[in-house]
Amino acid sequence: MTARVALVLVSHSADLARGAAELAGQMAPDVLVRGVGGGPDGGLGTSLDAIQKNLSEVLAALADAALADAAPARGALGSSASGTPGGGVVVLGDLGSSVLTVEAALELDESLAERVVLARAPFVEGAVAAAVTAHGGADLDTVLESANASVRMFAAIEAAQSAEASEAASAGGAGSSGTVTVRNPLGLHARPAALVSRKVAELGATVTIDGVDASSVLQLMALGATQGRELLVEATGDGAAEAVASVVAMIDAGFGEV
Amino acid sequence: MALDADWAERWVRRTADAVADAKDELTELDRQIGDGDHGENLHRGFQAVVARLDDAAAERGTGDERTVGDVLKLVATTLMSTVGGASGPLYGTAYLRAAKVSGRVQIDSPAVVAVLEAALEGVASRGKATVGEKTMVDAWQAAVDAAEAASGDGGSEVDVLQAAAEAADKAATGTIPMIATKGRASYLGERSAGHEDPGARSTALVLGAAMAAALSGPTPADPRSAA
Structure with missing residues (x-):
């Protein structure tokens, strides 16, 4: 099953694009993530042709996946040739000309505008957040919002950490909490963080870990x-x-790394 | 004398020559306040444009009619594909928007002004820049203002382009004391003052070539006159 939203990461550098795609893809194996980097001569820069290609x-791959998913249920004719409803491509660019060239590609082919959107987000953080959100099956608008x-994030973390001390004492009410010690050697790095955040997104409750939003991989x-x-795990709501x-058990199990 | 597609082609070929001559100067300007690739990138782009114009000339039948916009559209897509830096989509969008308002065999003075206005609008919207931020918008805006005035005074196409070119040249020089607030140079903050903006300079070259192409007939660089 392929997620209905794919990512295209456009960088000045082929290495950076490849690396960002690898990083985001590792945390969201169902999501099609493509890195596009470098200029027309192969050096640093941006290539319109490579972006268009x-x-x-990616749009063709999404359409194929939608056809394959739809075929058993209602026959190939029942599915849109352009992919699943709510699907599409979120594009992230790193610096000036990457962003400008993506915008130019969208202006040159107006039919793209319906299914391709450009995020205004930090390249790595935006790609990771978007990939994890897309992995859960979210639609184009939701994935875009996640990237944006x-x-x-940085402001949110600072606010959470400064509020942590005062809030810890007053926690209570309908909430629940527990503590767990990180056991795997690498700690809550990218892959475990993605696993926890995806788990939390599935649960109905609002969960924080040491004061930060546990549904945010970043x-x-x-x-x-x-x-x-x-770590202090707290939750409120249903x-x-x-x-x-569930979260305590997950962290305690060490993510298959112990 | 209204301007036609042959003028547009001469404009672009002259721009390629001017950029080739000024390549090192543009790169040096960009090295001072940018990433040092403006001259090389633009040169590569306009050489590719010339190659595509040569191909198109070889394929075109003698009776085929072209619009000014046909030439400008080819420039737009080629620059976007080959420049590789920010000036690719910026100039590409300028030529693309200009092509949209010039889909005619001949354009008169007001239509020349409309071409320049469309180009300015393309650069400004793509770069999200306005006047005074030490970018190519400063040169384009000055050119448009001067072109509008010249056309309003009943000037010819040549008069309009001459006014635009002179204003762009002056505006490019005028970027020297500015502090950049858009583009790569803005990372330098106050240290960007004292250097001419390379994009404003290349804009002056582009518009100088437009004027020269209007003043002259077919140049020896035009393959059809050389044949």
């Missing part, structure tokens, strides 16, 4: 929780106790 290939929201990674650190138990 990758966009059309990543720019607010905020979890930014905790820098290494092996041996004790199924709060189960959510805490």
Whole structure:
């Protein structure tokens, strides 16, 4: 099953594009993530032709996947040739000419505008956040918003950490909490953070870990929780106790790395 | 004398020559306040444009009619594909928007003004820049203002382009004391003052070539006159 939203990451550097695609893809194996980097001469820069080629290939792949998914249920004719409803491509660019060239590609082919959107987000953080959101089956607007929201991550973390001390004492009410120690040697790095955030997104409750939003892979990674650190897991809302138990168990199991 | 597609082609070929001559100067300007690739990138782009014009000339039948916009559209897509830096989509969008308002065999003075206005609008919207930020918009805006005035005074196509070219040249020089707030140079903040903006300079070259192409007939660089 392929997620209905794919990512195209456009960088000045072929290495950076490839690396960002690898990083985002590792956390969201169902999502088609494509890195496009370098100029027309292969050096640093941006190539319109490469962007156009990758966009059309990714759109074609999404359409194929939609046909394959739809075929058993209602026959190939029942599916849109342009992919699943709500599907499409979120594009991220790194610096000036990447962004400008993507915009130019969208202006040159107006038919793209319906299914391709450009995020205004930090390249790596936006790609990771978008990939994890897309992995959950979210639609184009939701994935775009997830990428765009990543720019607010740094401020959110600072606010959470400064509020942590005062809020810890007053927590209570319908909430639930528990503590767990990080056991795997690498700690809450990218892959475990993605697993936790995806799990939390599935649960109905609102979950925080050491004060940060546990449904945000970026905020979890930014905790820098290494092996041996004790984490406070708190939840409010429906199924709060189960959510805490589930997250605690997940972290305690060591993500298959112990 | 209204301007036609042959003028547009002469304009572009003269631009390629002017950029080739000024390549090192543009690169040096860009090295001071940018990433040092403006001259090389633009040169590569306009050489590719010339190659495509040569191909198109070889394929074109003698009776085939071209619009000014046909030539400008070819320039737009070629620059976007081959320049590789920010000036590719910026100039590409300028030529693309200009092509949209010049889909005619001949254009008169007001239509020349409309071409320049469309180009300015393309650069400004693509780069999200306005006047005074030390970018190519400064040169384009000055050119459009001067062209509008010249056309309003009843000037010919040559008069309009001459006014535009002179204003762009002056505006490019005028970017020297500015502090950049858009583009790569804005990372330098106050240290960007004292250097001419390379995009404003290349805009002056482009518009100087437009004027020269209007003043002259077919040049020896035009393959059909050389044949």
